């Protein structure tokens with residue numbers, strides 16, 4: 001698909017990273033933001049979750065209170081309704097989302113990409129960031145594609161050419177994050193490395209030590 005000029009989504013004023021926890025409950029956000037995390041995503045996959053809208057409202061409020069960049073995964077209508085900082089959408093979400101409404105509301109957009117073609121589609125939207133994954137095998141999400149690995153990540157970063165912040169996701173932990181970071185990616189998104197950490201503060205400190213440029 002060729003790139004067509006599009007109105008841009010807003011830039012993330014505070015930069016993006018370097019660590020971007022993706023969590024399934026707003027209580028994580030309440031723990032993470034006071035610890036200095038600046039970008040976080042609320043990813044609740046069950047649309048029938050009884051607290052879905054309440055958690056989204058709380059997440060947006062916490063983001064404002066801590067001057068942090070809270071992205072809402074998937075639920076772009078609720079994000080619009082409640083004035084979210086940002087929305088994260090995958091390729092299938094992009095097919096149905098009202099991107100003009102998000103642009104008009106000044107909501108930042110992060111997009112997932114799994115292949116070179118999806119990356120082109122994502123870039124054509126002039127998003128606030130582009131995510132590339134999954135980098136390593138992960139049990140957290142069923143993926144229709146194979147892990148891309150660090151070399152492919154690096155090739156994709158060449159395509160982005162610094163035009164947008166980049167996020168690597170999928171199977172990233174303290175044992176492999178240095179390899180990911182040395183590609184020059186702007187940010188590393190993690191689920192289990194944060195939510196399954198035995199000691200949250202220690203895990204954040206260990207990532208901070210490794211995510212230095």
Ligand SMILES: Cc1ncc(COP(=O)(O)OP(=O)(O)O)c(N)n1
Pocket residue numbers: 022041043045073074088089090091092093110111112113131132133141167169189
């Ligand atoms: C930072 C980041 N990258 C990728 C994804 C995956 O989004 P998507 O493909 O829409 O899948 P779901 O997360 O909705 O299952 C993400 N959420 N965040």
Ligand SMILES: Cc1ncsc1CCOP(=O)(O)O
Pocket residue numbers: 022133134137138139140141169170171172189190191192193
């Ligand atoms: C949401 C998502 N999108 C691509 S991989 C992934 C899950 C990453 O989870 P983990 O960090 O636990 O491997």
Ligand SMILES: [Mg+2]
Pocket residue numbers: 073074088089090093
């Ligand atoms: Mg999605």
